[in-house]
Amino acid sequence: MSNGAFALKRAGFGVTARRDAWWIQPLVTFAVFSAFIVYSTWAGMQGEYYHFGPYLSPFYSPELFGESPHRWIDAVKPTWWPAWMLWSPAFFVVPFPIGFRLTCYYYRGAYYKAFWADPPNCAVGEPRKGYLGENAFPLILQNLHRYFLIPALALIAILAYDAWVALWFKNATTGVYEFGLGVGSIVLALNAFLLGGYTLGCHSLRHLVGGGLDRMSESPARMVSWRCVSCLNNRHMRWAWFSLVWVGFTDLYVRLCAMGIWTDWRII
Amino acid sequence: MATATFKIWRGDTEGGEYGEYQTEVSEGMVVLDAVHQIQAERAHDLAVRWNCKAGKCGSCSAEVNGMPKLMCMTRLSDINLNEPVTIQPVKAFPIIRDLVCDVSWNFRAKKKIKPFKPREADAADGTWRMAQEDVDRVQEFRKCIECFLCQDVCHVLRDHDLHEQFIGPRLFVYTAALEMHPLDEEDRTGDLAAEFGVGYCNITKCCTKVCPEDITITDNAIIPLKERVVDTHYDPIRMLVRKLRGG
Missing domain, CATH: 1.10.1060.10 (Alpha-helical ferredoxin)
Structure with a gap:
C-alpha cells in the first residue's frame, strides 16, 4: 500500500512534532554503550591487573589459562597460541557475554535506536528509506540468541563461585585460607547477582522454559519456571543496565586494587 | 479560564496545512474536549472521529505534540499549554480529511x-x-x-x-x-x-x-x-x- 498522497508522510532524519527531549534516551544509550565497549575492549586486552587476592575480574572468569591462582589449567597460555598474536586470558571469556548482549532482545531495540537511528526514537524521522529489519544477513543471526544463553548461564554459575572464593583470604603468615569479607567481596557478589537477574530474565529462556507451550498447566514445573523468568523479564531493561555498569565497575575495582591505586577495605 | 492555542491539521488527500485556533480551556478537559470546542466555535467543518470519550472505542486516535495518543485520554493538564498544541492525524494510514484516516x-x-x-x-x-x-x-x-x-x-x-x-x-x-x-x-x-x-x-x-x-x-x-x-x-x-x- 502506498501512502504517497499523504502530505505529512516520511519525515526526514530527526524530524518530529514531539516536544519532549526525545534525543536524551538514545544519546545516553549511545554514550554508555560506547564507553562500555571501549573500556571492556581495553581491559580485556591488557592481560594484567585482573586479579587481586581472592578477587578475579569478571572479564577474565573463567580464567582457563593465565598467571593467577584462579587459573583452571596450569599454563600461562595455550601452547598452540601464535607467538605473534596478542594474548589475554579474557579472549576465551569476553566473546560469550558480548554475543549474549548483542543478540539480547532489549539491547537490540536500544542499539538500533542509539547507533543506527532506526528509528532514533518513537515517532521521530529516520535517516534511511530502505529497511530489511532482521530478515537478512547479518541481523538474521540475532535469531541465535538462545545459543548464547547457554554459555551465559554457565558464566553465572562461575561468577557465583568467584563470589564465594572472594570470601576466602590467604593468611600471609600461615598460608591458610580464612573466611573474610572485603569491599571487593561485596562488589563481586553483587556482580553475580545482577548478571544472574539479567540472564535469568532472558526472553529466550522464558520461551524455552515454558513460553513455547500453549498448555503450561500440564507441565507444572515448567509453568513455575516460566512465571519466575517472567517475573525477572518484567524488569529486563533495568537488569540489563545495572548489570552492564556493575560488571564494568567490578573489573575496574579489581584492576585499581591490583595496581595499588585503591585499597580493598576489609570488613571482616 | 485560560486560553490555549491548538495547531490542528486541516487537509485531505491533496495536502493541507495546520490551522491555528485559540480556545478557552478549563480544569479536567482532555484534548478531544478542546477539539470539540474549536469545532463548535470556529471550525464547524473540522473532521474528527470519536465515539465513547472513555478510552474504550479506539476511535479518536491522533498525534498530539507528535506522539500517538487517544485524544479522549490525553488531559490538557499533562500538556504544556504555554506553547501551541499540535494535533495531526495518524501517519501510518491514508488521510481522508483533517484528523480522520482510513484504517x-x-x-x-x-x-x-x-x-x-x-x-x-x-x-x-x-x-x-x-x-x-x-x-x-x-x-x-x-x-x-x-x-x-x-x-x-x-x-x-x-x-x-x-x-x-x-x-x-x-x-x-x-x-x-x-x-x-x-x-x-x-x-x-x-x-x-x-x-x-x-x-x-x-x-x-x-x-x-x-x-x-x-x-x-x-x-x-x-x-x-x-x-x-x-x-x-x-x-x-x-x-x-x-x-x-x-x-
Whole structure:
C-alpha cells in the first residue's frame, strides 16, 4: 500500500512534532554503550591487573589459562597460541557475554535506536528509506540468541563461585585460607547477582522454559519456571543496565586494587 | 479560564496545512474536549472521529505534540499549554480529511490471519476443558481496543510503508491471542515468518509505549512469536531433530 498522497508522510532524519527531549534516551544509550565497549575492549586486552587476592575480574572468569591462582589449567597460555598474536586470558571469556548482549532482545531495540537511528526514537524521522529489519544477513543471526544463553548461564554459575572464593583470604603468615569479607567481596557478589537477574530474565529462556507451550498447566514445573523468568523479564531493561555498569565497575575495582591505586577495605 | 492555542491539521488527500485556533480551556478537559470546542466555535467543518470519550472505542486516535495518543485520554493538564498544541492525524494510514484516516487496511490484513481452530471437543457433549492459568496469558491481548496507535508508531509502517510485507503490532497481538490459545491447533509460524513479516520488527517497543490499554505488546506478544518462529525456521538443532524424526 502506498501512502504517497499523504502530505505529512516520511519525515526526514530527526524530524518530529514531539516536544519532549526525545534525543536524551538514545544519546545516553549511545554514550554508555560506547564507553562500555571501549573500556571492556581495553581491559580485556591488557592481560594484567585482573586479579587481586581472592578477587578475579569478571572479564577474565573463567580464567582457563593465565598467571593467577584462579587459573583452571596450569599454563600461562595455550601452547598452540601464535607467538605473534596478542594474548589475554579474557579472549576465551569476553566473546560469550558480548554475543549474549548483542543478540539480547532489549539491547537490540536500544542499539538500533542509539547507533543506527532506526528509528532514533518513537515517532521521530529516520535517516534511511530502505529497511530489511532482521530478515537478512547479518541481523538474521540475532535469531541465535538462545545459543548464547547457554554459555551465559554457565558464566553465572562461575561468577557465583568467584563470589564465594572472594570470601576466602590467604593468611600471609600461615598460608591458610580464612573466611573474610572485603569491599571487593561485596562488589563481586553483587556482580553475580545482577548478571544472574539479567540472564535469568532472558526472553529466550522464558520461551524455552515454558513460553513455547500453549498448555503450561500440564507441565507444572515448567509453568513455575516460566512465571519466575517472567517475573525477572518484567524488569529486563533495568537488569540489563545495572548489570552492564556493575560488571564494568567490578573489573575496574579489581584492576585499581591490583595496581595499588585503591585499597580493598576489609570488613571482616 | 485560560486560553490555549491548538495547531490542528486541516487537509485531505491533496495536502493541507495546520490551522491555528485559540480556545478557552478549563480544569479536567482532555484534548478531544478542546477539539470539540474549536469545532463548535470556529471550525464547524473540522473532521474528527470519536465515539465513547472513555478510552474504550479506539476511535479518536491522533498525534498530539507528535506522539500517538487517544485524544479522549490525553488531559490538557499533562500538556504544556504555554506553547501551541499540535494535533495531526495518524501517519501510518491514508488521510481522508483533517484528523480522520482510513484504517481499513488493518481489517483487510486481519483477514489473512488463519482463524481459531479448536482441537476436538474434550467431552461427549461437544465442550472443552481449559485450565484458567492457560488462558490467563491470552486475556491480556483481548484488552485491545483497535485504536491502531501501535500501528501508527511502528516505524516499519510509519516510515517504511511496508504494509504489504508486515502486519504490524496490533495484528501480532491478535495472532498471539490465537497462537497461544490452549485450544487452538492451527500453526501460524510459517505465515509469521513470511507473509506477516515478524522479522521486520526490531523491538523498539514503541508499540508498547503508546498502547492505551497497557498491553505489553513487544515482550508478551511479538517476542514470544519471534521465538516460536526461531523454533521452526532458524534453530539448527530443532530443525535437525525434526528432520531426523521425519517432520
